[in-house]
Amino acid sequence: MNVLATTHRYGVIGNPIAQSRSPFIHREFARQTGIELEYEAILAPLEGFTATVEDFFRAGGKGLNVTVPFKEQACALASGHLSQRASVAGAANTLWMHEGELHACNTDGVGLLSDLERLGYSLQGRRVLLVGAGGAARGVMQPLLLAGCAALRIANRNPARAGQLHDVVSRAMPELAARVQAGGLEDAGQNWDVVINATSSSLANTAPDLPEGLYAQDALAYDMVYSPEPTAFMQQARQQGAGRAVDGIGMLVGQAAASFAIWHGVAPDIEPVLHKLRDALLYT
Template sequence: MTTHAPSTPNPSLRKFAVIGNPVAHSRSPFIHQAFAAQTGMSLVYDRLCAPLDNFAGTVKHFFADGGVGLNVTVPFKEQAWQTAQDGLSERARVAGAVNTLWMQDGQLKGCNTDGIGLLNDLERQGQNLAGKRILLVGAGGAAKGVVLPLLETGCARLHVVNRTVEKATALQTAMTDAAPRYTASLSAGGLDSAEGHWDIIINATSSSIDDKAPALKGAHFAPNALGYDMFYATRPTAFMRWAKDAGAAQVCDGLGMLVGQAAVSFQIWNGVLPDVAPVLAALRAQLHAAQ
């Protein structure tokens, strides 16, 4: 994907934010300020809590007020896709969800960097996904952004489960329509269809915000399996604790994914890809200090 850094008359006053609801817990300001320091750039990065019924209006006001870029988090990634419909990257178009917004030549643009962030973090965890059996829990915006990148790794099977079966099967249909070559390896169903032995189970739901784990009856971890929660916290999440008790050899949260996807967003906005490792280490230390 070819991207261009947005132009602005005064780089020292460039404004960015993460938009969501809730958003007070977000570490995105720390991450992007660290990226800016690393690359010698000046920026302002805030948290923006949008009303659940006025996401599009909040986005419009942000950019009209001189904003340059927005990261999009729960629960607005699908709404962001609709809002940026005329300016979607190929990655975002296929995903049906957007986590990065910016203005370019007067047009709102949208991309999805979640998949790259997840795959890079799984690689850091020593995971080779080729031939693996993967269970993806959730079918919302967070899940949509990672389905195609996961399939592209050559995994043997990707099964998407969701509390609302229709959302999972709709995601499956949309993805196989967009990439029919993966029809045989992608399946979907309700939480009660999670039964089996999985090499990787990924929680893409927001359940950990409420310190709860999805009810995955019959789901088991294969030997040397990984339980991965896209959410992160100062202590192991409810999903990580469940995964450990259920036999996962390795568990981790989504902090590395968060920093990884943020780095690609930063590159889209600023034309330079920052180094993830020192920022991830600093953020992890900050979270440990807050325990």
């Protein structure tokens, strides 16, 4: 294969992958910044992630986004060159080559924070409830704490998993461990300023089994899942008293923008791409 022909080749890798909006987003970023690139969706066999990644970079590929179910494998594959965010999360969504070595970062938390900022929500001094303890939650823990939240509680259907994530963060960030608590959904507490759904429940059109009283006055409910219509979690949140409920489409574009900046050294404008993507979801 002609390596020169693939110098500007990028992609997103996952299984399944046909639903990914990353090609649309990155092509819009490229058009906006005047950067020529190819960006494709790559379906990797469930047992063939490593080989697919190696083939991609061997053929001259420059960068990969990684989605489910491969983020933890991506972290392990680039274990010698992890950003702090990827190391704490134990998962990576952005891969690239530098001087012949594979590097990895996790931009999910950055994407979440950029969207919260866009929505006008500073986490400084806020009380945050994070629902879920899987890969999505792991990816945003460190950025949430570094953003200055006064308290962060991990609530999960399985309290033991929440405790495990608490332990991971406590070891990685001992100076901030006092701000973190963990437990089950039934004892999630009350009067949270921001409640973030990091579970995949809305993909099945269901909501986590959350108790009443979670939301402080004017609280924000944020679902990492995105949808043309209000998700099940968003509907539940409004019924339980959240002041505002939003989905994760802005996080999706924000994490893509952070990956784009790592690869190209240019920070694209999120807003026009976000609006185009929202329109595309509404009319498809």
